[in-house]
Amino acid sequence: MTAQTLTDTTATDSPLLELRGISKSFPGVRALDDVELTLHGGEVLGLIGENGAGKSTLMKILSGIHPPDAGRIAINGREVEILTPKAAETLGVTIIHQEFNLASDLSVAQNIFLGREPRSLGMFVSDATLNRRAAALLERVGVDLDPRTRVGDLTVAGQQMVEIAKALSVQSDILIMDEPTAALNDAEVAALHDIIRGFVSPTTGVIYISHRMEELKRITDRITVLRDGQYVGTVDTPDTELRTVIAMMVGREITAAQEPAPAHIDAAAPPALEVEGLSTKRLLREVSFSVRRGEILGFAGLMGAGRTEVARAVIGADPHTSGTIRLDGTPVRIASPAAAAAAGIGYLSEDRKHLGLLLDRSVADNIALSSLPRLSTAGFVRTGAIREAAHAAVDTLRIKTPSIGQQVKNLSGGNQQKVVIGKWLLHDSGVLIFDEPTRGIDVGAKEEIYALLQSLAEQGKAIIVISSELPEILRLCHRVAVMSEGRLAGTLDAAEASQESIMELATAHTQAIVHDTPQPTDTRDRGGPRHEHHDH
Amino acid sequence: MSTTTTETRAAGPAAPGEPPQGTGLLGRLRSSLQQMLAFVSLIVLFIFFTVANPDFASVSNISGILLATAVIGILALGTTFVIITGGIDLSIGTGMTLCSVMVGVFLTYWGLPLWVGVLGGIAFGALIGLVNGSVISFLGIPPFIATLAMMMVAQGLALVISGTKPIYFTETPGFFNVAMGRSIPGLVIPNAVIIMFIAAIIAWVLLSRTVFGRYTFSIGSNAEATALSGINVRRWQVIVYTVAGCFTGLAGVIMASRLSSAQPGQGMGYELEAIAAVIIGGTSLQGGKGSIIGTVIGALIMSVLTNGLQIMSIPQEWQKVVVGVVILIAVFVDMVRRKRQEST
Structure with a gap:
């Protein structure tokens, strides 16, 4: 990438996008205070900041949802006003939100051209034309995807690709991606990065918003940091240590203990939770594991490997076809989350807002x-x-x-x-199952949650942590169970567990972008509506 | 930090049972003002009609208004629970009529004692609710459709059982006094009104002081999170519809007593008036929010409006138009206020 030569912001021709002195207040909050940002043609700019730092307000200003109170926006050196989302589109600014704007019952092609369907005679829409043009776009994105596939049948990664194709179809020059990899596995992230590199040209640029430091390091040319609505600074990625960026972001240095705390396990007692041969109709095959009091057991694996499904089957949210569950050595029958709660198993969902909390209570x-x-x-x-x-x-x-x-x-x-x-x-509850315990949580607050989990283990709780973030698993867990394609690929001790050893087990099987249904007709026939939580 | 705005507010405990809106003195004042919005509208309406026609405020007219509120009010009380869970019950109107007919069956056909007839009517309402709740919870049929079906079934059954003819309470002449007697000496208000207020107090206690009430709110707020918190949501949903059914049964008893007969042809349309009263009272159709006091005020607003417009000799057709507009205004004001609250 050629961006390094351009990073001196004062020099050369006018940048692709330039923000100066942007301020925005809402009643009682100063969301943005004199924020600046420069995106050059041909570069990927990382944007980072804790929750509430002002990233989303800045995006809303760029997409024409909120007008700024003060400040100047220039595109290719020309000062512009973005007062409506339509204006943003006309100026070539496209935002891919964390929550997709896709109609899940329509096809890939229909989604890409939603609201801009090529018409003949002013009113007729031909699916054949739509599919042909969508196929051309998808090829540009480099995704092997049938334009006729129903979007609801795609994985999150597949849907992400559709969003990108949609952005390309409106000829955008400035692509803003908000946490694009939050739900992607490593292979999918790599594919996405390839697409981003393919998209960037001397006349286009990408603003890449993410919490994941390793990714910012890999894909971005420069990183702009916001904190509490203020501009902290911009650094050249190749010359900067991630630690420095984190320090800029939180205003202090965070020193993370790398080793999990020693387990406080009573070896004589039976495991608090013991699962043997757990299978479900849809995904899980003969999953067996156990966790003792005082122990933190991690569940690692790629997206769709069945980690959350294990938890849901254990607590009775989804039915299982076979398997035994023992609590403190006694076999139990758990048919519903209510029964699980009564038996002392607590499940803390990854989707706190929809499945964990009563937000307005x-x-x-x-x-x-x-x-x-x-x-x-x-x-x-x-x-x-x-x-x-x-x-x-x-x-x-x-x-x-x-x-x-x-x-x-x-x-x-x-x-x-x-x-x-x-x-x-x-x-x-004696057994606590945490599904993505720190998803959407600030870097600073993460450590606090980790400390809390450890002290819970020390108090004798048996803890299961399901996480997509390997550093988190390695930081916390005494043992790591690795899932792959609905099976338990292996269990590693803290000593043997590393990013490499976990990934090796996790990728024992390959994964397609479209959901793998081993016996499609079979599952359709028998399966009722399941997994409603996928809709969120 | 996203908490900066909220942290500046002073701490203060929230009123139990009510959705805590703001904290601190100012917040509490503001939230209680919002709670009083419906009440203030009621007072304003009352003053307006009194000025328009002084007869409006006469003791006999007020007593009439309260009596007219009794049946709709009791139906609305039960429906409040259902709507707070995010559901709807369209079967309460004809369900009430079926309960009236069943009271007729118990008292006139079978000659059972008065109290058995009254309790039987309420129990039959509970049975209707139990069926509604079971169909919704265990067959997974959406509340709108399940109770729409029950609305028709109940109407049909009422006609079939009564042979499409009114049942008169010839065997139990005292039955008329259940609703229309005056148990409190010196008070002109009939029993039906007192029963409504007692029912309201029971409903209020249920909603704000019991585990049942808490679950009613939490199911409406987020049913899936409630289930994952270890609560048997299906069972509690059945209980909610069953409790609502008890109120339907009670309304049926009052209705039959007031008319001294069970009229199998009526009932249709009462459900919508009751739902309107609940909504005017500030309960959200989306679930999770609502109050019994609001419902009582909503029901009173409905009958004050109808009665006041009547007294002003406005034709009945136009009364409907006004009530419709009032419902729109009430819901719109509520929406605006919520939106403003969320943006701060």
Whole structure:
């Protein structure tokens, strides 16, 4: 890439996109304060900052959703105003949001040309034309995808590719990608990076927003850092240590302990949770594992390998066709999440907002939710007891909230996660299953969650951590179970576990972009609607 | 940090049961003002009609308004639970009629004692709710369709059982007094009104003080998260519809008593008036939000409007138009207020 020669912002011809002195306030919040950003033709610019740093406000300004209060936007040296999303499109600015804007029941081609269908006689749309043009675009993106596929049948990675093809179809010069790899596995990330490199030309550029440092290091030419709505600085990626970027972002250096804390395991006791030969109709095949009190067991694997499915089958959210589950050595039958909770297994979903929290209810209501029978007398809730329990949870977990009456949606991601943890601790669950415990959580708050998980293990909880982030698994877990294509590919001790050894097991089988359904007709016939959570 | 705005507010405990809106004195004041919006509208309407026609505020007219509120009000109380869970119950109107007919069967056909007839009517309402809830929870049929079907089934059954003719309570002359007697000496207000207020208090206790009420809110707020929190959502949903059915049954008893007969042909349309009262009272059709006090005020607004327009000699056809517009305004104001709250 040629960007290194251009990185001196004061020199050479006018940049592709230039923002100067951008400020934006909302009632009570100064979201952006004198922020600048420069994107040159031919470069990939990383944009990074903690949640609330102002990245999304900046994007909304660029996409014409909010007008800035002050500041100047110039494209190719020409000053512009972006007052509507339409204006952004006309100027060649396209944003691919973290949450896709795709209609899942339409085909790939129909989605790409949604609202801009090529028409004949002003009203007729031909699917054949649509498919042909979509196929040409997809080829440019370098994806082998049938334009007639229903978007809902694609994996997240496949949908990501459709979004990119859509962006290309409107001739955009400036492509802004918000956390494009949040749901992708390593192979898919590599493919995406290839596409980005293919897209970038002397007249086009990409702004790449991500929390994942390793990726920024790999794909970007420069990185701009925001903190609390202010511009902190821009660095050349090749000359910069990631540690420096993190320090810029959080305003201090974070030193991460690399080794998991030693396990406090009572070897004489039976495993707290023991799963043997767990299979489901759809994906899982003979999965067996166990976790002891005081131990943190990690579940690693690629997207779609069946990690979340294991958790959902164990807690009875999805039915399993065979397998035994033992708690403290006693076989149990768990037919529903209610039964799992009663048996002392808590599941903390990766999708906190949809599956973990009552967003418009209070902190106290959320913490008490699983334990109401205990906090009530003859069906009447004891508000005093609930308040007491909530205060205790807020204190011990150090949940930052103005009061226990605060609506959970007003808390930060890290504090929301703590509220969910508080709920299960109050319920006194012996086994806690964390699915992506730090997804969407600031770098600074992550460490706090890690420390919390470790102290829970020390207190004798049996903990399962499902994570896509290998550093997280390596940092926390005493043992790592690696899933691949619905099977347990192997279990590694902390000593043998490394990024390489885990990936080796995880990629034991290959993965296609379209969902692999081993016996398509078979599963269709028998399967009812399952996995509603995929819709979110 | 995303919490900067909220952290500046002073801490303060939220009122239990009510959705905590803001905290701190200012926030609490603002949120209680919003709660009072419907109440203030009721007062304004009342003053307006009194000025327009002083007869409006006469004791007999007010008593009439309250009596007219009783049946719709009791139906609305039950429906509040259902709507807070994010569901809907279209079967309450004809379900109420079926319950009336069943009271007629118990008392007139079978000659059972009065109290058995009353409790039987309520129990039959519970049975209708139980069927609704089971169909919704265990067969997975959406509430709108399940209760639409029940609406028709109940209407048909009421006609079949009664032979399409009214059933008169000839065996139990005292039945009329259940709704229309005056149990409190010196008070002109009939029993039906007192029963409605007692039902409202029971509903309020259920919603704000019990585990049942908490689950009602949490299912409406996020059913899947509630299920994953270890709550048997299906079972509680059945209970919610069953409880709502008890109120339907009670409304059926009151209706039959007021008319001294079970009229199998009526009932259709009551469900929509009850749902309108719930919505005017500030309960969200999306679920997760609502209050019993709001529903009572909503029901009162409906009957004050109808009665006031009648007293002003506005034709019945136009009354419907006004009520329709009021529903739109109520929901719109509520939406605007929520949006403003969310943007700060």
